[in-house]
Amino acid sequence: MNEALAFPDLLRLIDERSAAFRAAVAGAPDLGVRVPTCPEWTLWDLVRHLGDGRRSWAATVAAGPDVPGRLPSPGPAAPEERAALSAWLAESTRLLLDAVREAGPDRGCWTWWGASQSPRTCGAVARHQLQEISVHTYDAQLAVGDGQPLPAVVALDGVEDFVFTVCATTGAWPHEPAVVDYHATEGRSWRVWLSGDGARAARLAGSDTAADVSARGTASELVLALYGRRPMESVDVAGDRRIFDRLFAWEPEV
Template identity: 70%
Template sequence: MLRPPDFTDLLRLIDERSTAFRAAIAAAPSLDVQVPTCPEWTLFDLARHLGEGRRSWAATVAAGPAATAKSAAEGAPPAPRERAALLAWLAASTQELLDALRESGPERGCWTWWGTSQSPQTCGAVARHQLQEVAVHTYDAQLALGAGQPLPDEVALDGVEEFLSTCCATTSAWPHAPAAVDVHAAEGRTWHVSLSADGARITPVSAPGTAADACVQGTADELVLALHGRIPVESLKVDGDRRLLDLLWAWDPDE
């Protein structure tokens, strides 16, 4: 079983997935190709989003733990339309993020939008989330060229837990009857999601348990893509109360 990536691994994987993203942009017949999983965007729009986002996070990390979110717009070069220049701009965006994260180290505090989740507000957690952002958008770009490639195993396995801990865990009250869902990766990892008036809490467990009202199963790659809305939940195997899965996927704790 793969171990969770440490901070050095996270930075390496961000760099690798960013390189794969640029390879997709370089291979595209046109930057005006539509992105099926981001239907309002072309490949150029996706590239601009990815580059601007990494620059903003680099600025946020560099600003220190007492700062709020930083925008990279002021004084930053816009995404160029010419392909070679765009590729260089994307590489520079990634490097800004990696440099900021290396300078900060994993334990330093950092502003994040996931304050009530189970993910810490640290630069290490930012690196972990940034890897998933880059990995999923790399899949988007590859899919626009005809075939999205599976996420690497170490990215996908950590991606399930990262999404659940960052995007699902919350102190906002679950608006339905208390329930529990197990999320099981075919590679041998399971996470127990408990839902109650206290919110949603995520606990890694050794195997799916009888205490769960529903269990959703798939490869780690399939689970990550479903959690991020890239493939339909219906493509996963579900045991137990499927209606509960529909409620969970539709739930927005911020509403």
């Protein structure tokens, strides 16, 4: 696996992004406002989703590598009152951080990404949790009218986590083989190869072979586009744009 953020940095950034999420929620005039990037949810629904999800992952990590699937949130349920809700959300983050810190980065853990290039470890869970929390922080900020770019250090790791964890698979690509590049203006690039063998990814140091399609933007712009928070037209796309349409519609069998 390519170099990633160090484990202590992942935990620190999870805490920081979680605090930013709570700050966005605290600034909302009404928790019933709709979340533009998750239009079926109110801001309260988003808070409940984030808190329940962190409690669920905390329980899953704490249970060890032999659990057959992700465990449900052990509760308590998200309260309605705003101050109590903020405290419940902060406790959800603490439970996740405590569980991951206690387990350590190398211990095995159940994950949904078994066919990807990311390891099934607590460190990989922490890495992906940082991205989920960061993208939902953007969602919450947007709901109150002030969507902020992801911090560059988070977003750079986020593009890499996406191509290794979400995109990479052994499920057969059902179209003609293709090469896809992602270029962050901060100076890092990645390549994804799509074929009958699935999708394989690597950080790109330089290549004499041109990609069939590429996307270029800040790391934050790329992450938000990859997670469907912004259209691909928000970044500079060169080459066969149909490949991105096919890639985002692809649901590989593994």
